Amino acid sequence: MAEKFVGKSIKRTEDPRLIQGLAHYVDDIRLPDTLHVAFLRSIYAHARIKSIDTSAAVKLPGVVAVYTGKDVAKIGPVPCGAAIPDMKTPTHTVLATNKVYFVGHLVAAVVAENKYAARDALDLIQVDYEELPVVMDEEKAADKNSPVIHEQFGTNIAYKLTAGEGDIEAALKSADKIVKQKILNKRLAPIAMEPRGVLARYFPGEQELTLWTSTQIPHLCRTQVAVMLGLPENKLRLITPEVGGGFGSKLNVYAEEAILGWISMQTARPVKWIEGRRENFQGTIHGRGQVGYVEIGCKKDGTITGFRYNVFADMGSYFQLLTPAIPTLTGLMLSGCYKIPAIQMNVTATFTNKMATDAYRGAGRPEATFVIERAMDLVAAELGMDAVEVRRKNFPAPFGAENPFKTATGLFYDSGNYQGALDKALKIADYTKLREEQKKARKEGRLMGIGISTYVEICALGPSSAMPAGGWESATVRIEPTGKVTILTGASPHGQGEETSFAQIAADELCVSVNDSTVIHGDTAIVQYGIGTFGSRGLAVGGTAVYMAIQKLKAKAATLAAHLLQVDASTVSFADGKFTSKAAADKQVTIQEVALAAHLARNLPADMEPGLSATAFYEPKNFTFPFGTHIAVVEIDRETGEIQFQRYIAVDDCGKQINPMLVHGQVHGGIVQSIGQALYEEVVYDDQGQLVTGTLMDYALPKAIMIPHMELDSTETPSPVNPLGAKGVGEAGTIGATPAIVSAVVDALAVFGVRHVDMPLKPETIWQIIKKSTAGAA
Amino acid sequence: MKKAINVTVNGVTHQSEIEPRTLLVHYIRDVLNLTGTHVGCETSLCGACTVLVDGQAVKSCTMLAAQADGSTVTTIEGLAQGGELHPVQKGFWEHHGLQCGFCTPGMIMTAAQILQRNPDPTEEEIRHGLEGNLCRCTGYQNIVQAIQCAAKKMQSKAVAR
Numbered sequence: 001m002a003e004k005f006v007g008k009s010i011k012r013t014e015d016p017r018l019i020q021g022l023a024h025y026v027d028d029i030r031l032p033d034t035l036h037v038a039f040l041r042s043i044y045a046h047a048r049i050k051s052i053d054t055s056a057a058v059k060l061p062g063v064v065a066v067y068t069g070k071d072v073a074k075i076g077p078v079p080c081g082a083a084i085p086d087m088k089t090p091t092h093t094v095l096a097t098n099k100v101y102f103v104g105h106l107v108a109a110v111v112a113e114n115k116y117a118a119r120d121a122l123d124l125i126q127v128d129y130e131e132l133p134v135v136m137d138e139e140k141a142a143d144k145n146s147p148v149i150h151e152q153f154g155t156n157i158a159y160k161l162t163a164g165e166g167d168i169e170a171a172l173k174s175a176d177k178i179v180k181q182k183i184l185n186k187r188l189a190p191i192a193m194e195p196r197g198v199l200a201r202y203f204p205g206e207q208e209l210t211l212w213t214s215t216q217i218p219h220l221c222r223t224q225v226a227v228m229l230g231l232p233e234n235k236l237r238l239i240t241p242e243v244g245g246g247f248g249s250k251l252n253v254y255a256e257e258a259i260l261g262w263i264s265m266q267t268a269r270p271v272k273w274i275e276g277r278r279e280n281f282q283g284t285i286h287g288r289g290q291v292g293y294v295e296i297g298c299k300k301d302g303t304i305t306g307f308r309y310n311v312f313a314d315m316g317s318y319f320q321l322l323t324p325a326i327p328t329l330t331g332l333m334l335s336g337c338y339k340i341p342a343i344q345m346n347v348t349a350t351f352t353n354k355m356a357t358d359a360y361r362g363a364g365r366p367e368a369t370f371v372i373e374r375a376m377d378l379v380a381a382e383l384g385m386d387a388v389e390v391r392r393k394n395f396p397a398p399f400g401a402e403n404p405f406k407t408a409t410g411l412f413y414d415s416g417n418y419q420g421a422l423d424k425a426l427k428i429a430d431y432t433k434l435r436e437e438q439k440k441a442r443k444e445g446r447l448m449g450i451g452i453s454t455y456v457e458i459c460a461l462g463p464s465s466a467m468p469a470g471g472w473e474s475a476t477v478r479i480e481p482t483g484k485v486t487i488l489t490g491a492s493p494h495g496q497g498e499e500t501s502f503a504q505i506a507a508d509e510l511c512v513s514v515n516d517s518t519v520i521h522g523d524t525a526i527v528q529y530g531i532g533t534f535g536s537r538g539l540a541v542g543g544t545a546v547y548m549a550i551q552k553l554k555a556k557a558a559t560l561a562a563h564l565l566q567v568d569a570s571t572v573s574f575a576d577g578k579f580t581s582k583a584a585a586d587k588q589v590t591i592q593e594v595a596l597a598a599h600l601a602r603n604l605p606a607d608m609e610p611g612l613s614a615t616a617f618y619e620p621k622n623f624t625f626p627f628g629t630h631i632a633v634v635e636i637d638r639e640t641g642e643i644q645f646q647r648y649i650a651v652d653d654c655g656k657q658i659n660p661m662l663v664h665g666q667v668h669g670g671i672v673q674s675i676g677q678a679l680y681e682e683v684v685y686d687d688q689g690q691l692v693t694g695t696l697m698d699y700a701l702p703k704a705i706m707i708p709h710m711e712l713d714s715t716e717t718p719s720p721v722n723p724l725g726a727k728g729v730g731e732a733g734t735i736g737a738t739p740a741i742v743s744a745v746v747d748a749l750a751v752f753g754v755r756h757v758d759m760p761l762k763p764e765t766i767w768q769i770i771k772k773s774t775a776g777a778a
Numbered sequence: 779m780k781k782a783i784n785v786t787v788n789g790v791t792h793q794s795e796i797e798p799r800t801l802l803v804h805y806i807r808d809v810l811n812l813t814g815t816h817v818g819c820e821t822s823l824c825g826a827c828t829v830l831v832d833g834q835a836v837k838s839c840t841m842l843a844a845q846a847d848g849s850t851v852t853t854i855e856g857l858a859q860g861g862e863l864h865p866v867q868k869g870f871w872e873h874h875g876l877q878c879g880f881c882t883p884g885m886i887m888t889a890a891q892i893l894q895r896n897p898d899p900t901e902e903e904i905r906h907g908l909e910g911n912l913c914r915c916t917g918y919q920n921i922v923q924a925i926q927c928a929a930k931k932m933q934s935k936a937v938a939r
Contacts, residue, residue, distance in 0.1 A: 009874075011871055011872060011874075012871070012874065014879075015870070015871045015876065015879075016871070018876055018879030018882055019854075019863070019867040019870050019871055019876065019879075019882060019886060020814065020854065020855065020857075020858060020863070020867065021812070021813070021814015021815065021853065021854030021855045021883045022814065022855070023814075023879055024813070025813075025816070025880065027807075027813070027817070028813035030811065030813075116797065116799070191914055192878070192880075192914060193816075193818045193824060193826060193878065193880040193881045193912065193913065193914050193915075194816070194818065194878065194880040195818070242878075242879065242880075243878065244816075244818075244878045244879065244880030244881075245877075245878040245880060245914050245915055246878075247914070274817075276820055277818065277819040277820050277821070277824075278820060494878055495877035495878030495879065495915050496877070497877070661874045662874065664874070664920075665874050665877055665915075665916060665917075665920060668916060668917030668918075668919045668920065669877065669914070669915045669916055669917045670917075671917055672916075672917035672918065673914070673917075695819070695820070695821045695823075696819045696821055696823040696824060696912070697821050697823060701912050701914065703908070703909055703912065703918075704904070704905040704908040704909070704911075704913075704918040704921070704922065705905040705906055705908070705909055707905075707917060707918050707919070709901070709919065710917070710919055733917075
């Protein structure tokens, strides 16, 4: 029997280059004669540009050129791929023209022989600004009296949208109790450890531009940049080398990508720009940014009758690729893993003088999970029920392909067993004992809290009908003449380990070793058109495309094998790497021999093309809906307000797992980003629009010492949507964990009558709550 | 005005004329073309640029190349010896201590230093030791396990001697 690889924790094949410093990220690619670009960015949140004087900068030795908005007028605007009915889309030119509208807005580009000279020249550019009143609050931005950012619209409201099904008014009327709460999901910075970066090289003779850029979506980015530059798409080759993290921030098309291409076309030399961390905070998309008002109706027994979410969504000052679409994802997931007959979301999306928001790990779904999970806790508190019981009361019975679960947000969840994951997590936590410990702790005056989140997420994005630019994914699988397997995937990864997990799929299907396959991605000149890696789709959609291509390839191989064995094709079967026939028990041919025969092409069936290669474009019929239960146990220091984790338990169900070690890695990372959101992280602009959290000194990214040991387990409910049964896991942590952590802290503070605290739960905030609550008692 | 420096990096001595303000990390990356050492921030917080200077873990974005004159520097490219991975590198591979890999060279250099100073650290001590290195992908748990694994490997190697 050939060794099986799917389901095993195989060490990653991409690691040797990464652990030896031999991998190539954009800045590691060196071309002779490269020029370096530095960008001047706005220091004001909202101002009119009266004049720009670049004369001193241009004279600096080493400086080749300085470009401002009028020089790059031929470059098309930064694209937005999302459309909401009646939405207002400001034209965002690649460099500011007459106005700047956020701190970090690109104003000028300096091109120099080296990066030090480029940086020096920035200080010599004189910009005369006329400051304008700023709009910083996404809720106040909607006021009629607010200053307006884009005068042509006469309002800061980008769009209004109502979503959901069922009669919400009647549902709330029928409730015994209605619980209301304002809930914030503050702005976050994705902070991939590798900042963005672009290297561009134009060959005037061939009229070909090559762009190396750190992106999650090489093909989509190539299409958009080609349009921006007015280049034929087939004259632009986009290469995504190693990508040092994305988390949605590189699921985008940025001005710098087009500007670098354009500069290379002007200078006929390679040009490079590597984003600094300060630039990354200012000019790479942020996530979240919702001010929400929750209204949930329930019966006395805990049955939910209806859920309304009125939300002000902060767009920032303009749209990046998916900015306006993010709140719609929130709307889709407001039902959580509960039967709720009526749901309504009313979005008011507003422009503010800040960087654009867009997809940050979870992209709208963490917001949904956070508000529904907080709402379930509020219902439990209101009714004096246990948080677990309220959840159980509203779970649908386990379901699958025959009886998918329909929500009032218009979705059909593919498969789920919410009780199963909850039971397992409670067992690992020993929930009953934890509650007893908590009683004891409370008697001793200690603030111990237990928080539970039962979440479901929408993943494997997604059917094309629901996506702005295609929800399918592509793969080509070849068996080379020597029997080695080459896999080309359109789902270009950035740390997910697809080079290993895709090779595991191929290994089992073709009965080869993982090391026999090479996975190639991220070069539009080599790989067929693809969509990319985001929305927990790499494995579930991209991996399925690989599987589908292999089926096509095997079908051809089987036909050729039958020909070589001189038997009827219907008698041929494939096992252990060999084709055999029940019609000729003594004969066999290996898949490698078939591959060689296909390439030699001396003995093929009359109608068969040479070669052994197949391409699949896989279109998923539905999203997938992974789920799970997270439990956080915390204790709060009464004196300092500091939160200490006692335990963190996560039981996730992402369907079939191809490589459990990689699954755990994804969950770990997601939970820690959740801990960041819950306890530490917050993008802060002051009331003048200055970015206060503009460096890693000021923006608190979690460090190793801040993080508890996480206890992970899983249940496995295969997805009926794809043949792998995989659902996706990239965003589970950031979706499932945040509510559990906040819930635990609120539970610890429940002795003071606290029912909700907004994130981030800084010690100071907690200390103030304790101090206020105990002031009378002391 | 250029400054002449003499630095031994991964066992090779380099004599270079550099701009005095050149950062050590830019010297390593742009002059010596050793691109395994990464730049992830401008404020010495992320630790992606960590290298060993005369045996001490140093953030090479916060040190001038001129200050390394006469020093011996080890970068991630110089950690494996004679074609064999360093135990910390092995630990990171075996325990999935990396995803995107960008912070990894700095993490590994710091981890090597942690174990050099304390061959048998507790989980708490490892987490403290990593205070100057940020990772956004792994959630640190597998990095901690990778370093524990490396500690065991190094101990058994020491016993074998």
